[in-house]
Amino acid sequence: MESVSIEKTLGDTLVQRGFFIATAESCTGGMIANRITNIPGSSKYFLGGMVTYSYQAKMKWLGVKEETLARHGAVSRATVEEMALGLTQTLQDICPPSKLLAIAVSGIAGPDGGTIAKPVGYVWIAWSLNRLLRAKEFQFQGERSSIKNQSADQALHGAFQWLQDFTS
Secondary structure (H helix, E strand, C coil), rough: CCCCCCCHHHHHHHHHHCCCCEEECCCCCCHHHHHHHCCCHHHHHEEEEEECCCCHHHHHHHHHCHHHHHHHCCCCCCHHHHHHHHHHHCCCCEEEEEEEECCCCEEEECCCCCCCCCCCEEEEEEEEEEEEEEEEEEEECCCCHHHHHHHHHHHHHHHHHHHHHHHH
């Protein structure tokens, strides 16, 4: 029996329900967008993605507030929520917020950069749909590539779950 990827399942559901998806990525470096676009036909529902690794890119391209970054840091609930809403705002001329599922992710993939409060593997993911938000923190284990993969997996699974909850 062939296994169906979460990317394929998510894509099929987006098409069936007339929704679109876009990504705002930091620690995953475009991995989520890559996985989505590995599915043939993803141009029907994937609008695009931004890799905003620096504070400056998060502020300029996604509208993350300087105060948010100063107070909470890049790896925080507040930052990923602003990233998701900023992406929705950026794309509103081509897709109404009521039809756009935005994913935002920021974390510490390592091997350096961790602290006691935010160790390597600490990741926040947010999802926005119709300007409503969900956000969740994770503590992943392993090497850098494993943390990035786990982050992408959770971002895609969370997107599918919220799309199911939102449209049922």
